[in-house]
Amino acid sequence: MSLVGTSDRTQAQTYPIDCAILLCLSGGWPASVPCSRARAEFIRRITPWPIEPPLQIWRCPMGASFQLDDSVDRGGRFYDVLFDSLRRPLPQTFPDAPLQAASMPVPAVFRGTEAEPGQVPGGLALRLVQNRADIDISGPEFNFVRSIRVYDVRYARQRESDRDGDCNRSAVVVLGTYGTQGDFSWQRSSPGALPEAHVGLERYGDHCPSIYHRSVFVDWRDYEGNYGFEQVNY
Structure with a gap:
């Protein structure tokens, strides 16, 4: 049985699929269409050649926040935001639809001063992250990664x-x-x-x-x- 799809399809699914892998892996791969697809991609990535990281967490945007106090660890809140987004049921009219990227947070963490809703805060610093998570996942809730x-x-x-x-x-x-x-x-x-x-x-x-x-x-x-x-x- 081949788990490898076309490169175009894999590329098209990359944005949501790593969020699905993250969630489904943490939950023990529960039985569902999104988790079946996520596990298939997880295995495809370790099927030679080449061998890839099975979870590419840097492709799953988890953080978008106005963070006012750098001393406060908000990793748990980002974790809840991400996982609540992914737990939303898929539309019943499309039971086989993949997880939609539109439900995911923006892949960056904003730091700056407080601003009105809908406005960019003053002194904004945009932090883009590559090859690692875009939020702090050092806490025990992410030990499964x-x-x-x-x-x-x-x-x-x-x-x-x-x-x-x-x-x-x-x-x-x-x-x-x-x-x-x-x-x-x-x-x-x-x-x-x-x-x-x-x-x-x-x-x-x-x-x-x-x-x-x-x-x-x-x-x-x-x-x-x-x-x-x-x-x-x-």
Whole structure:
């Protein structure tokens, strides 16, 4: 079963789909048309090649506010605004319609002095954010974002040498993780760091059965801490 659509369609859905991924992932992927589409895109992004961050939170605008006091943490309020928007029921006349971008907040945070409704405040500073969330998501309510781990097993092989009987093993595994503000980065890892749910390398390092394995494995914990994972072999 192929989960990959045309590049044009993917690009057209990018704006709302990451907001849907954010919400549906946090809720444990509840059964619904928007969440089914969001999960399909989540998996498509880790289906080689190329391998992409499964959640691209910087594509989901969450913050648009006149913030008067920088000492006040308003992350929780932005969280509620975003999630309340996404929880609005889809129009009954279009039961299969995707989540609409029109319901999302503007992708920027405004800081400045107080102004009348509908007016731009004086001393406005517009802060645009790339490759991370556009609001502060450092609080525990967004731990589910930072729980996502992407293991790219580029190869892991093991075989007994025909010449001297030694066991030859080699592997390249890289791990993708999310930072405090949803920024994504890669680092070197190893087969031994793979989660127990990963399948295919259970006998790696055990005597010397012949093994050649390539896969991408992603796991996460939802808002309530429930564990989930997906694996794509190639």
